[in-house]
Amino acid sequence: MTVAMSAEYILETRDLTKDFSGFTAVSEVNLKVRKGSIHALIGPNGAGKTTVFNLLTKFLIPSSGSILFKGKDITREKPADVALRGIIRSFQISAVFPKLSPFENVRIALQRRLGTCYHFWKPVSSLDILTERAFELLDSVGLKELAHHHTEELAYGQKRALEIATTLALDPELMLLDEPTQGMGAEDVGKITELVRKVAQNRTILMVEHNLKVVASLADRITVLQRGSILAEGEYDEVSRNPQVMEAYMGSVHA
């Protein structure tokens, strides 16, 4: 029975809590993310969504509670170890390497599998075997033409797309996206939505998203967070009909 449970859920948190000197940003959160699904985490600003991401990826240490990835307790691990297990996150504030080209950005991620990151005596041409894959990834997010441009000069939407390509380069089992469409125009939002749908084919995605249209069209399951606690959970229709949710969150958006 328990074995079946952990096979079904790739990620579980148990009473996950984070205090910031007296202020509880995340309070006893029990989150279960089903393997292969797109799971959305929504809630008003300051609800604690980014903090949950920081806890899951060990950028913050939980005050109490535990985190299980594929049934294994990862609560005490370091950020890089969690990444090596296959949980790769994006950041709410776009996380690119601005002075490296988009091509190099993606190649940095691809390089990890090569295991040569300490090899200071090898020429950079030893990375040429990654070039083809890097271009494939850039192509999949529509950045192939800009591969050798200056990343810092890309448009905002293009930077987010580059970030997704970089994350994809590691072929993560679980991808955490923190507001991937934030601050984008309608056209870019549509592109990113399609991109997320495409990359979700053979992996699990947990995403924070404010745009409810995006949530409605992508998410299999939704968890609503409010002041650090889970307010509701379920499918979109179910959650959007919940009067508490309507009042706490959707009400404020639609009104």
Added chain:
Amino acid sequence: MNRKLWAALFLAGLAAPFLIYPVFVMQLLCFALFACAFNLLIGYTGLLSFGHAAFFGGAAYVTGYLVKNAGLTPELGVIVGTLAAGLMGYIFGILTIRRQGIYFAMITLALAQVIYFIALKAPFTGGEDGLQDVPRGMFLGLVDLGHTYHVAGKPLELNLYYFVFIIFCIGFWIIHRAIHSPFGQILKAIRENEPRAISLGYKVERLKLLAFVISASLAGTAGATKSLVFQLASLTDVSWHTSGEVVLMTLLGGLGTVLGPVVGAFTVVALQAELSAFGSWVTVVIGVTFVVCVLSFRRGFVGEVLEKIRTRPPGQND
């Protein structure tokens, strides 16, 4: 174009002792290597160490002592000095690498002061006088590095010069390779966005530690070589002035550029030599030069030139 530039610089290096006073050129090369080693850390990893004199001077003492008292040949002396600096770098590294920004700078400075204190008080370092009369010795036991040739009436220490020049080339090549290696790519990524590098699964602390050890080792190579050139390891080599000077050289020349530290080191050493007649005013003049340069060329000399080249044709770079 790059290849031609390197070839021209190499030839200039070969010809230099016939044109300029060789000891002066050797001094330039030692400080240039020191600055390049330092640049690997600040320019490519984003770590500002304020204690690099500990490696430069520490190695100078180790090499000086062993060559003088244990009869080590000069090349072995330099190798042992380099390894000693690398070991010191490893110890400094594990103590500091988790710190960020100003804290990192302050702790490296504090640790370097410990080394300074040892150099001042230990029984085998010669105290205030330093280690004097370090012999230049026989390279591989065969070539007398102390030999002076007389070309057109001028005394030239050519054996020593080419010994130093080869060391510089090897050191510079190692740094150049490290910058343009798989490792160097990750260092740049860490400098650009450390949390992102971590989130991709890179063990940032270990990578930084390796960069620190390489940087310290080569700073040691520079210091060890310097102790043979001047036949002296002194308190100046381990003092915080020297740590500050290397920061200055790197910033002036252009941090994060391959040739910047060389240009910066040449500028500072040449200014010091030219202005030595003015006594303590040297510090003031160099200070003012530094302020003016930093205000007018924020990227350093080489950095500004590269930026000019970069911004002209759009697209492809490097």
